[in-house]
Amino acid sequence: MKIAVMQFPGTNCEHETLVAVKAVGMDGEIFRWNRSEGELSGFDGFFIPGGFSYQDRIRAGVIASKEPVMQALLEEAAKGKPIVGICNGFQILVESGLLPGTGKIDMALAQNVMVSKGKIVRRGYYCDWVNLRHDAPSKRCSGSFIMEQGSLLKIPIAHGEGNLVTTTPKLIERLNEQEQVVFRYCDRNGRVINEFPVNVNGSTQSIAAICNPEGNVLGMMPHPERSFFAWQLPSFDPRKQRPDAAGPGRRIFESVKRYIEVSA
Amino acid sequence: MGATVVATADPLRFGDPFGPKANKVRWVAEGVVDGIWQYGNALGVPNMAGDIVFNESFDDNCLVNVVSLGIVRRDQIIRSRAPPAAGEGGYDVILIGKPTDSSGLGGVTFASEALREEDEETNRGAVQIPDPFLKNVLFKANDDLFRLVREEGIEIGFKDLGGGGFTCATSEMGAAGGFGMEINLDDLHKADDFPPEVLSIAETQERFLIVSPPELRERILKIYNEHWDLPNVYEGARASVVGKINTGDRFTVSHKGEIVCDVPIQHLTGGIRYQREEKARVIELTEPDIPEPADYNQVLLKILKSPNIASREHVYRYYDTEVMGNTVIRPGEADAGLIAPVRGENFGVALAVDSNPFYGRISPYWGGATAVAEAMRNVAAIGAVPSTVTDCLNYGNPEKPEAFWEFREGVKGLSQACKDLWLKGHMGQAVPIVSGNVSFYNESPQGSVDPSPVIACVGIIKDIGKAITQELKAAGDKLFLIGPRFDELGGSEYYKTIFNVTGANVPIVRFDLERNMIYAVIDAIDEGLLAAAHDISNGGLAATVSEMALTRPAKLGFEIDLEKALGIGASASMRTDKILFSESSGFVLEAKPGKEERLLEILRGYCLDPMEIGIVTKKRRIVMKRASETVADIDLDEARAAWTSGLAEAMR
Structure with missing residues (x-):
């Protein structure tokens, strides 16, 4: 089971992401953006880690999404292989049309706007x-294959820029109906409160992560x-x-592993 | 050095946010914080510690010090000098990174002059323009270079281009190896056709210099120009061979076929010895005659809201404190930050910074000594052993005898503290100061900044599982104070915020007491006796113990009796405000239940006089009494509102 952790100029979370991939028992390597994109078909799954690819020039994620390796990832996604985009990786998946999965750029991860009691209390x-x-x-x-509905993750x-917004009519309704909303920001008891600090970035309906209609591509802002x-x-x-114990985020990586095992 | 950068810290000093220059001060403060997060976050290095002090001496001259912590195996350190084989071997001089432009021209000279408003336009060109994106890619390419030379077993020289630009880096590398050097400026990759003097001393950022054998040349160029594709990542960036090392002793530079510089290389790098006059500054300060406050609730709330005491959350939420995934204790949780930088290992590295300009104003000597002591206390408060110190010494114009005196006094103070608070387990062996920086000419026509020897202390803890934080942990736990309260309110938050006076009795460092407190706290944490610890500094005992309740999750209150904070030998008639707000050094400790006896044993073993001052309560109130009389009784949410809003209101 071999995972490629994608690396663009400006990516800065590839090493810790690779540590996590290996710690759940998958093989993995960092895949530099200018390697031959044909090599990607040899991998079983993909992580696009966080950072500031291409310095967020134009918009976060947009330049990386035009790289040949991303075109190759579109093909790998179509084969049903798992792709998890974290933070800037989520932004790249949106810009590449892989999320929400219509093939078009249907939504944006806009600047954070923290709203409390009707007032903007902070931005950015x-x-x-x-x-x-x-x-x-x-x-x-x-990326959440082994998680129960309603379970919580710290x-x-x-x-x-993680504030999910869209001008596409009915998109949010569709995401809800098709169960493409994977994670929402909530308080420690699981209540969704659409206000800062619980909704930490102003995202529509407190959405923190979505998947494509097929479910194999996940984009999430948290790390x-x-x-x-x-x-x-x-x-x-x-x-x-209990410092030796597993942390909550481990379930994301275990999920990808399980998903690959089940799909095989 | 070949190290991986694993943490930064940012001690910052800004002017008075409520003073006559408030608008400019706030604009500067927000701008500096923006600059730090935009660079550091993009680079991908966690910001683990920092502090901010506002005072009017920084109205025209803010201080932005940044500490960077790297990790490297001792046998893999790369030196910033031409290696011994470089002369005979005719080693290459390779410049990598951004194309040289005219930015930062004369930057060091600019930084070494007192600021005058009318020079603003001329000075603008002296500011370097940084680019974290390119630095991020360069760091990764550098890692590949270091791996290559490790595998090949070849020693190279490597150096960052900083102040003085290309000339400084090249000549220092050559001279440090004892060699001469020929440079051809035509081979530099550059942003435009600049004259040779610009190419030589511009301080263009994101550049490094390599001195390496010719047989590695092609492979090195390939790492930067092909694998990491610098020319396509950043316009004009690349690696270029720009010169050669020789066995001579001259530094020769050619440009368009002409020799534009030919001097003995030592001439460029040898220092100049100055004779500076020094004269003690006459500091006329007295202790104020002030009435005891009638309403301590209001006094405490005002202090908790002061921009110098309030929670730093407004700022550190801008910083990526989690990137790299090494973070164990992050800003806001304790007196120091803690990372576990080597996966699979249990040890952690703690980092804290400190310097109190108000103390430096009263006594530059004690300003230096207390900065070292507090930075070491900060590291000890989480259980780490202070292991090394670095400094950034910020002073006025050293050509003025009083400013030079302040500098010398500050250095004496911090040197004394490092010697007398020696390395734990190595009696008499000073805590080493392994690096540092001096920044003079921090003044404007309105005067110089308060003497500011900014200290960063690095500590080591063997097991990150033992490290503790500052927030109160459980109702019923007993609270202990170590460090007697002395009448030391000179430069205190209380004097300044409540009475707008400086005072004269600056806190001093009682070296034996200080060392014993630091060691005792480390031992107690190592034995697992403490649930929480917080060192006493700005705002005194009152602010320290309140902060323990106010730190997230802020679910518990406390009740303390100030009469019990007097300890052996203290005057029973000490005024309540002095007990509360004296900034004499010390710690507040929350003992784990059932561990109190062993804790007292350890503390007494270090000749300390532990004072059991109170208890953690389920009731969410800050309660301070003296004997049976209530001194302060504040709802925790009200106190938290004051404490969490103070900094945002001072910066917006």
Whole structure:
């Protein structure tokens, strides 16, 4: 089972993502953007990690989405192979038309706008730990394959542009109906409150992650690789006291592994 | 050096956000924070520590110090000098990175002058223009270079281009190896056809220099120009062979067929010895005669909201504190940040920064010594052993005898502290200062900045599972104070915020007491006796213990008795405000239940006088009494609103 962790100029989370891939027992390597795109067909799954690919020039993710390796990933996606885009990787998947999966650019991850009681209290980059609620059924999506619907995930975010917006009529309704909304921001009890700080970036309906209609492509703003070990958790989380234990984000990587096993 | 950068910290000093230059001060503060996050986040290095102090001495001259921490195996360190074989071997001089332009021309000279408003336009060109995107790609390409030379077992020289640009880096590399060098400026990749003097000293960012044997040339060029595709990643960026090392002793530069420079290389790098006069600054300060406040609730809320005490959350949420996935303790959770930079290993590296300009104003010596002591306390408060120190010494114009005196006093203070707070387990052996930086001429016609020897302390903890944080953990836990309260409120937050006076009794470092406190706290954490620890500094005991309740998740309150904070030998008549707000050094410790006896044993073993001052409560209130009389009693949410809004309101 071989995973390619994609690397564009400006990517900065590839090493810790590869650590997580290997820690759940998958083989993996970092795949530089200017390698031959034909090699990608030799991999069973793909992670597009976070960072600032091409410096966010024009828009976050747009230049990387035009690279030949991304065109090759469209073909791999069509074969049903799992692709998980994290943070900037999510932005790249949106720009490439892989998410929400209509082949067009139907939505955007816009600048964070933190709204509380009808007022904008802050904008832009934000780094903190948040809670996610898994809103898709289990086995709906490659990257959350082993997670039960309604289960919670503690995980950090670190982005300036994760505010999911769209002008496409009915898109959000369709995403809800087709169970393409994989994670929403929520409080520690799983309640979705569409206000800062629970909705940490102003995203429509507190959406933090979506998948394509087929479920093999997942885009998420939070960083599961930074929540992979219990020792990475914030100090007030009781699980931190067991430093050797697994962190909540590990389930994303285990899900991809399980998804590949099941699809094989 | 061949190290991987694993953390940064950013001690910042800005002017008075409520003073006559408030608008400019706030604009500068927001701009500096934007610059730090936009560069650091894109580069992909976590920001693990920092501090911000506002005071009017920085109205015209802010200080932006940034500490960077790297990790490298001792046997893989790469030196910034031409290696011994470079002369005979005719080694290449290879320049990599951004094309040389005219940015940052005279940057070091600019930074070494007092600022005058009318020079603003002329000075603009002296500012370097950084690009984190290119740096990110260069870092990865450099890793491939270091791997190549490790595999080949070949020693190279490697150096970052900083102040003084190309000439400085090349001549220093050559001279450090004892060789001469020929440079051809026509071979430099450049943004335009600049005159030779511009190419030689412009401080274009994101450039490095390699001195390497000719047999590696093609493979090195390939790493940068093909694998990492610099020319297509950034317009004009690449690796170019620009010169050769020789066995001579001259530094020769040619440009368009002409020799434009031919000097003995040592001439460029040898230092100049100055004779500076020094004269003690006459500092006329007295202790104020102030009435004791009637309403301590209001005083405490005002202090918690002060921009120098308030939560730093408004700023650190802009910083990526999690990238690299190594973060164990992040900003806001404790006195120091902690990373576990080597996967599969249990050890952690702690980082903290400190310097109090208000103390430096009263006594530049104690300003230096207290900065070292506090940075070391910060690291100890999470359980790490202070292992090394670095400094950035920020002072005024050293040509003025008083400013030079301040500088010398500051250096004496921090040197004394490093010697007398020696390395744990190595009695008498000073904590080493392994690197540093001096920044003079921090002044404008309105005066110079307060003496600011900014200290960063790096600590090591063997097991990250033992590290602790500052927030209160469980109702019923007992709170202990170590470090007696002295009448040391000179430069304190209390004097400044409540009475707008400086005072005279600056906190000093009692070296034996300080060292014993630091070691005792480390030992107690190592034995697993403490649930939380927080060091006492700005705002005194009152702010310190309040912060422990206010730090997330902020679910618990506390009740303390100030009468019990007096300890052995203290004057029983010490005024309540002085007990609360004296900035004498110390720690507040939350003991784990059942571990109190062993804790007291350890503390007493270090000749300390532990004071059991109170208890953690389920009731979410900050309660301070003296004997049976209530001094302060504040709802935790009200205190938290003050504490979390103070910095945002000062910066917006």
